[in-house]
Amino acid sequence: MNYDSADITFMHQVLRGYLDLLRLHFFFAWPILFCSGYLLATSVYGLFSWYDLLKVACIGFLGFEAGFVLNDYVDRNYDARDIEAGRLTKYWRFFGRRPIPEGLVSSREALVVFIVLVAATIFLTATLPYPHSAYVFIIMLYSYGVEVFYQVQKRNQRVPLAQLVGRTDFAMFPVAGYLSIGNPDILALFYFLFFYPFAQAHLGVNDLIDVKNDKARGMNTVTTLYGPFGTAIWIAGFTAIHVVTALLFMTRLGWIGRGGIVLGLCLLLVANAAISKDRTPDTGLAVLPLFHVTMLIYAISIGLDAFF
Numbered sequence: 025m026n027y028d029s030a031d032i033t034f035m036h037q038v039l040r041g042y043l044d045l046l047r048l049h050f051f052f053a054w055p056i057l058f059c060s061g062y063l064l065a066t067s068v069y070g071l072f073s074w075y076d077l078l079k080v081a082c083i084g085f086l087g088f089e090a091g092f093v094l095n096d097y098v099d100r101n102y103d104a105r106d107i108e109a110g111r112l113t114k115y116w117r118f119f120g121r122r123p124i125p126e127g128l129v130s131s132r133e134a135l136v137v138f139i140v141l142v143a144a145t146i147f148l149t150a151t152l153p154y155p156h157s158a159y160v161f162i163i164m165l166y167s168y169g170v171e172v173f174y175q176v177q178k179r180n181q182r183v184p185l186a187q188l189v190g191r192t193d194f195a196m197f198p199v200a201g202y203l204s205i206g207n208p209d210i211l212a213l214f215y216f217l218f219f220y221p222f223a224q225a226h227l228g229v230n231d232l233i234d235v236k237n238d239k240a241r242g243m244n245t246v247t248t249l250y251g252p253f254g255t256a257i258w259i260a261g262f263t264a265i266h267v268v269t270a271l272l273f274m275t276r277l278g279w280i281g282r283g284g285i286v287l288g289l290c291l292l293l294v295a296n297a298a299i300s301k302d303r304t305p306d307t308g309l310a311v312l313p314l315f316h317v318t319m320l321i322y323a324i325s326i327g328l329d330a331f332f
Contacts, residue, residue: 041128044117045096045137046089053320054197058084060323061201061215063330071205072330080204083148087164088197090141091171097134098175100124102241111309112234142168152204159203167193181244191227195220198323211276218273221266222322225292226315228259232299232308252303260296277329284325288318 043049062080066072096103104125114120123129129137142164149160174190195216202212231238231245232255238245247255267289274282295311 038128040119041121041123041126042137044119044121045093045123045129045134047092047116047118049118050116051085051089053316054088055081055084056320056327057198057323058088058201060326061198061206061212062204063327064211064215065202065204065206067330068209068211069206076205079148079151080201083145083160083204084197084201086141086148087145087167087200090138090145091167091193093134093138093141094168094171095175096122096124097131097138098172100131100134102179102243105237105241111305112230112237115233115309115312156204156206159208160200163196163200163203167196178243178245179241182249184244184246184249186244187224187227187231187246191220191223194223214269214273214276217269218266219322221262221269222292222315222319224262225259225266226319228255228262229295229299229308229312229315231255232259232303233305233312235305256299256303259299263292263296266292277326278332280332281326281329284321284328287325288321291315291318291321 059077059081062077063072103122113122121128124131124134145164146161149157149164151157152160170190170193174186174193177186177190178184198219199212199216202215206212228246231247232252235245235247235252238248246258250258270285270289274285277285291314295314298307298311301307
C-alpha cells in the first residue's frame, strides 16, 4: 500500500495526538508512585516478589492512563474553548495538542481507548489475591467516578467542592498500590493523609497556570474563584497541612523514607516562596516541576525504604 506525503503527515499527527492523549512522556511516574505503596506494604506484610512488582506497576500505569483519557473525554467540548495553547497544555502534552477537540482522535476512539485500558487494568487486578483485588477494584471505580464528578462539578460551583473531593482519587492512588497486598490499616491511612494535602497544593499550582483557559471554559477553579492571592494561600495552606501529616507519616518510615520526605518538603518550601513573591502563571509553570520531582522523591524513597 502506497501512502503519499499528506497521508504520512496525517498519520504522524494522529500518532502525536494519541501520545498527547495519554501524556506518555510522564509514563514512568505513575508506576513508581503506585509501586511505592506496594513496596511499603511489603515492609509490613512481606510477600515481595519481582513478578508482583511488575504486575502492580502495570496496574498503576494502565489505570492512570485510563484516567487521563477519561479526563479528556468528559471535558472534550470545554477543551475546545481554550484560548491559550501554551503553558500547561505543552507541559502535560509533549506535542502540546488537545487531540479530541483538534480532531486528531475522535470521541469514539478515545472512549474505546478508555475501555481497553480499563479492561486491561481489571484483568490484571483480578489476578491479585482476594480481598486485595476487591480493594484495588473498588478504589479504581471510585477514582473514575470522582474524576467525572470533578470535571462536571467545577463547571458550576461557588465553593471548590470539585477540587476538595476530586483530588481524593489522586491521594488514593498509592494507597491502592499498598492494598494490592496489604490491608486497610493505619499505615495506609497515614499514606493517604500524607499525600492528600500535597495533591491539593499541586492542584492549586495547575489552576494558577491555566487561569486564562479556565476562564474561557467557564470553569470555577481555585484561581477563578479566589484569584492569584487566594490560590497562593490555598497552596501554602495545604503545604502547611502536608508538613504536619508528613511528620506523622515519617514516624512509620525508616531513615531513607524520612530523608526523602525532608528533601521533598524543602523543594515545596522553595516553590511556595516563589509563588508568594510572584503569583503569576509564569511562576506557577516554573515551580510545577518542583512538585513533580518532589512526588518522585517521595515515591522512590518510600519504595527504597522497603529494602533497607
